[in-house]
Amino acid sequence: MILYSYWRSTTSYRVRAALNLKGIAYEQRAVDLVAGDQRTPDYMAVNPAKGVPALELEDGTLLTQSLAILDYLDARQPEPPLLPAEPLLRARVLAVAHSIALDIHPVNNLRVLGHLMGHFDATSEDARAWMCHWMTEGLTAVEALLPTRADFAFTEAPGLADLCITAQCYNAHRWGLSLDPFPKIARVEAACLALPEIRAAAPEAQPDAP
Incomplete structure:
Protein backbone atom coordinates (compact mmCIF):
# COMPACT_ATOMS: atom_id res chain seq x y z
CA MET A 1 0.00 0.00 0.00
CA PRO A 81 -11.46 -3.13 15.55
CA LEU A 82 -11.89 0.61 15.14
CA LEU A 83 -15.63 0.39 15.80
CA PRO A 84 -17.43 -1.75 18.38
CA ALA A 85 -20.01 -4.27 17.23
CA GLU A 86 -22.69 -3.29 19.77
CA PRO A 87 -25.04 -0.88 17.92
CA LEU A 88 -25.52 1.77 20.61
CA LEU A 89 -21.84 1.96 21.51
CA ARG A 90 -20.97 2.06 17.81
CA ALA A 91 -23.30 5.03 17.35
CA ARG A 92 -21.68 6.87 20.26
CA VAL A 93 -18.19 6.28 18.90
CA LEU A 94 -19.28 7.52 15.48
CA ALA A 95 -20.89 10.63 17.01
CA VAL A 96 -17.56 11.67 18.53
CA ALA A 97 -15.58 10.83 15.39
CA HIS A 98 -18.03 12.75 13.21
CA SER A 99 -18.03 15.74 15.57
CA ILE A 100 -14.32 16.08 14.90
CA ALA A 101 -14.13 15.00 11.27
CA LEU A 102 -17.30 16.70 10.04
CA ASP A 103 -17.82 19.65 12.38
CA ILE A 104 -14.35 20.84 13.40
CA HIS A 105 -12.06 19.81 10.55
CA PRO A 106 -13.93 21.33 7.59
CA VAL A 107 -13.48 24.85 9.00
CA ASN A 108 -10.04 24.16 10.51
CA ASN A 109 -7.85 23.36 7.56
CA LEU A 110 -5.25 24.97 5.32
CA ARG A 111 -7.66 25.68 2.45
CA VAL A 112 -10.02 27.65 4.66
CA LEU A 113 -7.20 29.64 6.27
CA GLY A 114 -5.71 30.39 2.87
CA HIS A 115 -9.05 31.70 1.62
CA LEU A 116 -9.60 33.82 4.73
CA MET A 117 -6.14 35.37 4.47
CA GLY A 118 -6.12 35.69 0.69
CA HIS A 119 -9.63 37.06 0.13
CA PHE A 120 -10.75 38.59 3.43
CA ASP A 121 -7.47 40.12 4.64
CA ALA A 122 -7.35 37.97 7.76
CA THR A 123 -4.12 38.38 9.73
CA SER A 124 -2.13 35.60 11.35
CA GLU A 125 -3.77 36.47 14.66
CA ASP A 126 -7.19 36.38 13.00
CA ALA A 127 -6.34 32.92 11.68
CA ARG A 128 -5.33 31.71 15.14
CA ALA A 129 -8.52 33.12 16.66
CA TRP A 130 -10.60 31.40 13.95
CA MET A 131 -8.94 28.05 14.52
CA CYS A 132 -9.26 28.23 18.30
CA HIS A 133 -12.87 29.38 18.18
CA TRP A 134 -14.05 26.42 16.10
CA MET A 135 -11.93 23.95 18.01
CA THR A 136 -13.35 25.23 21.29
CA GLU A 137 -16.90 24.91 19.95
CA GLY A 138 -16.32 21.38 18.68
CA LEU A 139 -14.25 20.07 21.57
CA THR A 140 -16.81 21.34 24.07
CA ALA A 141 -19.37 19.11 22.38
CA VAL A 142 -16.97 16.16 22.23
CA GLU A 143 -16.11 16.51 25.93
CA ALA A 144 -19.80 16.28 26.78
CA LEU A 145 -20.21 13.15 24.65
CA LEU A 146 -17.37 11.24 26.33
CA PRO A 147 -17.98 8.97 29.32
CA THR A 148 -15.85 9.23 32.45
CA ARG A 149 -13.19 6.53 32.18
CA ALA A 150 -9.55 5.99 33.00
CA ASP A 151 -8.11 5.53 29.54
CA PHE A 152 -9.55 5.43 26.02
CA ALA A 153 -12.73 7.09 24.83
CA PHE A 154 -15.25 4.25 25.03
CA THR A 155 -13.49 0.89 25.04
CA GLU A 156 -10.42 -0.85 26.45
CA ALA A 157 -8.37 -0.16 23.32
CA PRO A 158 -8.12 2.79 20.94
CA GLY A 159 -10.75 3.04 18.22
CA LEU A 160 -12.06 5.51 15.69
CA ALA A 161 -13.03 8.16 18.24
CA ASP A 162 -9.63 7.96 19.92
CA LEU A 163 -7.73 8.41 16.67
CA CYS A 164 -9.83 11.42 15.69
CA ILE A 165 -9.42 12.96 19.14
CA THR A 166 -5.65 12.47 19.26
CA ALA A 167 -5.10 13.99 15.84
CA GLN A 168 -7.30 16.95 16.72
CA CYS A 169 -5.38 17.47 19.96
CA TYR A 170 -2.22 17.87 17.89
CA ASN A 171 -3.91 20.75 16.07
CA ALA A 172 -5.03 22.26 19.37
CA HIS A 173 -1.45 22.26 20.67
CA ARG A 174 -0.19 23.68 17.39
CA TRP A 175 -2.55 26.67 17.58
CA GLY A 176 -2.09 27.28 21.30
CA LEU A 177 -5.47 26.05 22.51
CA SER A 178 -5.29 24.74 26.07
CA LEU A 179 -6.88 21.38 26.77
CA ASP A 180 -7.41 22.26 30.45
CA PRO A 181 -11.18 22.73 29.92
CA PHE A 182 -11.34 19.27 28.34
CA PRO A 183 -10.01 16.70 30.84
CA LYS A 184 -11.67 13.70 29.17
CA ILE A 185 -10.18 14.64 25.81
CA ALA A 186 -6.74 15.15 27.39
CA ARG A 187 -7.06 11.72 29.06
CA VAL A 188 -7.77 10.06 25.70
CA GLU A 189 -4.82 11.78 24.07
CA ALA A 190 -2.47 10.66 26.86
CA ALA A 191 -3.68 7.06 26.65
CA CYS A 192 -3.19 7.01 22.89
CA LEU A 193 0.26 8.61 22.92
CA ALA A 194 1.39 5.98 25.41
CA LEU A 195 1.13 3.45 22.55
CA PRO A 196 4.17 3.15 20.26
CA GLU A 197 1.97 2.59 17.19
CA ILE A 198 0.26 5.94 17.66
CA ARG A 199 3.44 7.78 18.65
CA ALA A 200 4.96 6.52 15.39
CA ALA A 201 2.05 8.09 13.50
CA ALA A 202 2.52 11.52 15.11
CA PRO A 203 3.42 14.41 12.80
CA GLU A 204 6.94 14.99 14.12
CA ALA A 205 7.82 11.32 13.54
CA GLN A 206 7.11 11.46 9.80
CA PRO A 207 9.84 11.39 7.15
CA ASP A 208 8.63 14.66 5.58
CA ALA A 209 8.60 16.56 8.89
CA PRO A 210 11.18 19.37 8.84
Whole structure:
Protein backbone atom coordinates (compact mmCIF):
# COMPACT_ATOMS: atom_id res chain seq x y z
CA MET A 1 0.00 0.00 0.00
CA ILE A 2 1.02 3.59 -0.63
CA LEU A 3 -0.23 6.34 1.67
CA TYR A 4 -0.13 9.84 0.25
CA SER A 5 0.07 12.12 3.26
CA TYR A 6 1.39 15.35 4.71
CA TRP A 7 3.18 15.27 8.05
CA ARG A 8 0.98 17.91 9.72
CA SER A 9 -2.32 16.69 8.29
CA THR A 10 -4.60 15.49 11.08
CA THR A 11 -6.57 13.37 8.62
CA SER A 12 -3.35 11.64 7.54
CA TYR A 13 -2.44 11.19 11.21
CA ARG A 14 -5.69 9.23 11.78
CA VAL A 15 -4.94 6.85 8.92
CA ARG A 16 -1.27 6.36 9.82
CA ALA A 17 -2.30 5.45 13.36
CA ALA A 18 -4.88 2.92 12.16
CA LEU A 19 -2.42 1.28 9.75
CA ASN A 20 0.14 1.00 12.54
CA LEU A 21 -2.35 -0.40 15.05
CA LYS A 22 -3.50 -3.02 12.55
CA GLY A 23 0.08 -3.89 11.58
CA ILE A 24 -0.50 -3.14 7.90
CA ALA A 25 2.67 -2.33 5.98
CA TYR A 26 2.62 0.80 3.86
CA GLU A 27 4.91 3.18 2.02
CA GLN A 28 4.49 6.92 2.51
CA ARG A 29 4.63 9.49 -0.26
CA ALA A 30 4.73 13.06 0.93
CA VAL A 31 2.33 15.64 -0.49
CA ASP A 32 3.54 19.07 0.61
CA LEU A 33 0.33 21.03 1.10
CA VAL A 34 2.20 24.28 1.80
CA ALA A 35 4.19 23.99 -1.44
CA GLY A 36 1.01 23.20 -3.40
CA ASP A 37 1.81 19.60 -4.37
CA GLN A 38 -1.88 18.77 -4.02
CA ARG A 39 -2.72 20.99 -7.00
CA THR A 40 -0.34 19.37 -9.47
CA PRO A 41 -1.88 17.35 -12.33
CA ASP A 42 -0.11 14.19 -11.16
CA TYR A 43 -1.59 14.38 -7.67
CA MET A 44 -5.02 15.45 -8.87
CA ALA A 45 -5.08 12.17 -10.79
CA VAL A 46 -4.64 10.46 -7.41
CA ASN A 47 -7.14 12.63 -5.53
CA PRO A 48 -9.31 15.04 -7.53
CA ALA A 49 -10.33 16.75 -4.27
CA LYS A 50 -6.71 17.92 -3.90
CA GLY A 51 -6.41 16.73 -0.33
CA VAL A 52 -4.74 14.12 1.82
CA PRO A 53 -4.73 11.34 2.68
CA ALA A 54 -5.12 9.05 -0.28
CA LEU A 55 -4.43 5.33 -0.10
CA GLU A 56 -3.29 3.32 -3.10
CA LEU A 57 -3.99 -0.37 -2.73
CA GLU A 58 -1.82 -3.19 -4.03
CA ASP A 59 -3.81 -3.41 -7.29
CA GLY A 60 -3.61 0.34 -7.91
CA THR A 61 -7.09 1.16 -6.59
CA LEU A 62 -7.17 4.62 -5.03
CA LEU A 63 -9.15 5.51 -1.92
CA THR A 64 -9.71 9.02 -0.57
CA GLN A 65 -11.32 10.64 2.49
CA SER A 66 -9.89 9.52 5.82
CA LEU A 67 -13.12 8.14 7.29
CA ALA A 68 -13.77 6.10 4.16
CA ILE A 69 -10.21 4.79 4.25
CA LEU A 70 -10.56 3.87 7.92
CA ASP A 71 -13.83 2.09 7.20
CA TYR A 72 -12.11 0.10 4.42
CA LEU A 73 -9.20 -0.83 6.68
CA ASP A 74 -11.56 -2.01 9.40
CA ALA A 75 -13.50 -4.17 6.93
CA ARG A 76 -10.33 -5.55 5.37
CA GLN A 77 -8.63 -6.34 8.67
CA PRO A 78 -11.17 -6.38 11.52
CA GLU A 79 -8.64 -6.86 14.32
CA PRO A 80 -8.09 -4.76 16.25
CA PRO A 81 -11.46 -3.13 15.55
CA LEU A 82 -11.89 0.61 15.14
CA LEU A 83 -15.63 0.39 15.80
CA PRO A 84 -17.43 -1.75 18.38
CA ALA A 85 -20.01 -4.27 17.23
CA GLU A 86 -22.69 -3.29 19.77
CA PRO A 87 -25.04 -0.88 17.92
CA LEU A 88 -25.52 1.77 20.61
CA LEU A 89 -21.84 1.96 21.51
CA ARG A 90 -20.97 2.06 17.81
CA ALA A 91 -23.30 5.03 17.35
CA ARG A 92 -21.68 6.87 20.26
CA VAL A 93 -18.19 6.28 18.90
CA LEU A 94 -19.28 7.52 15.48
CA ALA A 95 -20.89 10.63 17.01
CA VAL A 96 -17.56 11.67 18.53
CA ALA A 97 -15.58 10.83 15.39
CA HIS A 98 -18.03 12.75 13.21
CA SER A 99 -18.03 15.74 15.57
CA ILE A 100 -14.32 16.08 14.90
CA ALA A 101 -14.13 15.00 11.27
CA LEU A 102 -17.30 16.70 10.04
CA ASP A 103 -17.82 19.65 12.38
CA ILE A 104 -14.35 20.84 13.40
CA HIS A 105 -12.06 19.81 10.55
CA PRO A 106 -13.93 21.33 7.59
CA VAL A 107 -13.48 24.85 9.00
CA ASN A 108 -10.04 24.16 10.51
CA ASN A 109 -7.85 23.36 7.56
CA LEU A 110 -5.25 24.97 5.32
CA ARG A 111 -7.66 25.68 2.45
CA VAL A 112 -10.02 27.65 4.66
CA LEU A 113 -7.20 29.64 6.27
CA GLY A 114 -5.71 30.39 2.87
CA HIS A 115 -9.05 31.70 1.62
CA LEU A 116 -9.60 33.82 4.73
CA MET A 117 -6.14 35.37 4.47
CA GLY A 118 -6.12 35.69 0.69
CA HIS A 119 -9.63 37.06 0.13
CA PHE A 120 -10.75 38.59 3.43
CA ASP A 121 -7.47 40.12 4.64
CA ALA A 122 -7.35 37.97 7.76
CA THR A 123 -4.12 38.38 9.73
CA SER A 124 -2.13 35.60 11.35
CA GLU A 125 -3.77 36.47 14.66
CA ASP A 126 -7.19 36.38 13.00
CA ALA A 127 -6.34 32.92 11.68
CA ARG A 128 -5.33 31.71 15.14
CA ALA A 129 -8.52 33.12 16.66
CA TRP A 130 -10.60 31.40 13.95
CA MET A 131 -8.94 28.05 14.52
CA CYS A 132 -9.26 28.23 18.30
CA HIS A 133 -12.87 29.38 18.18
CA TRP A 134 -14.05 26.42 16.10
CA MET A 135 -11.93 23.95 18.01
CA THR A 136 -13.35 25.23 21.29
CA GLU A 137 -16.90 24.91 19.95
CA GLY A 138 -16.32 21.38 18.68
CA LEU A 139 -14.25 20.07 21.57
CA THR A 140 -16.81 21.34 24.07
CA ALA A 141 -19.37 19.11 22.38
CA VAL A 142 -16.97 16.16 22.23
CA GLU A 143 -16.11 16.51 25.93
CA ALA A 144 -19.80 16.28 26.78
CA LEU A 145 -20.21 13.15 24.65
CA LEU A 146 -17.37 11.24 26.33
CA PRO A 147 -17.98 8.97 29.32
CA THR A 148 -15.85 9.23 32.45
CA ARG A 149 -13.19 6.53 32.18
CA ALA A 150 -9.55 5.99 33.00
CA ASP A 151 -8.11 5.53 29.54
CA PHE A 152 -9.55 5.43 26.02
CA ALA A 153 -12.73 7.09 24.83
CA PHE A 154 -15.25 4.25 25.03
CA THR A 155 -13.49 0.89 25.04
CA GLU A 156 -10.42 -0.85 26.45
CA ALA A 157 -8.37 -0.16 23.32
CA PRO A 158 -8.12 2.79 20.94
CA GLY A 159 -10.75 3.04 18.22
CA LEU A 160 -12.06 5.51 15.69
CA ALA A 161 -13.03 8.16 18.24
CA ASP A 162 -9.63 7.96 19.92
CA LEU A 163 -7.73 8.41 16.67
CA CYS A 164 -9.83 11.42 15.69
CA ILE A 165 -9.42 12.96 19.14
CA THR A 166 -5.65 12.47 19.26
CA ALA A 167 -5.10 13.99 15.84
CA GLN A 168 -7.30 16.95 16.72
CA CYS A 169 -5.38 17.47 19.96
CA TYR A 170 -2.22 17.87 17.89
CA ASN A 171 -3.91 20.75 16.07
CA ALA A 172 -5.03 22.26 19.37
CA HIS A 173 -1.45 22.26 20.67
CA ARG A 174 -0.19 23.68 17.39
CA TRP A 175 -2.55 26.67 17.58
CA GLY A 176 -2.09 27.28 21.30
CA LEU A 177 -5.47 26.05 22.51
CA SER A 178 -5.29 24.74 26.07
CA LEU A 179 -6.88 21.38 26.77
CA ASP A 180 -7.41 22.26 30.45
CA PRO A 181 -11.18 22.73 29.92
CA PHE A 182 -11.34 19.27 28.34
CA PRO A 183 -10.01 16.70 30.84
CA LYS A 184 -11.67 13.70 29.17
CA ILE A 185 -10.18 14.64 25.81
CA ALA A 186 -6.74 15.15 27.39
CA ARG A 187 -7.06 11.72 29.06
CA VAL A 188 -7.77 10.06 25.70
CA GLU A 189 -4.82 11.78 24.07
CA ALA A 190 -2.47 10.66 26.86
CA ALA A 191 -3.68 7.06 26.65
CA CYS A 192 -3.19 7.01 22.89
CA LEU A 193 0.26 8.61 22.92
CA ALA A 194 1.39 5.98 25.41
CA LEU A 195 1.13 3.45 22.55
CA PRO A 196 4.17 3.15 20.26
CA GLU A 197 1.97 2.59 17.19
CA ILE A 198 0.26 5.94 17.66
CA ARG A 199 3.44 7.78 18.65
CA ALA A 200 4.96 6.52 15.39
CA ALA A 201 2.05 8.09 13.50
CA ALA A 202 2.52 11.52 15.11
CA PRO A 203 3.42 14.41 12.80
CA GLU A 204 6.94 14.99 14.12
CA ALA A 205 7.82 11.32 13.54
CA GLN A 206 7.11 11.46 9.80
CA PRO A 207 9.84 11.39 7.15
CA ASP A 208 8.63 14.66 5.58
CA ALA A 209 8.60 16.56 8.89
CA PRO A 210 11.18 19.37 8.84
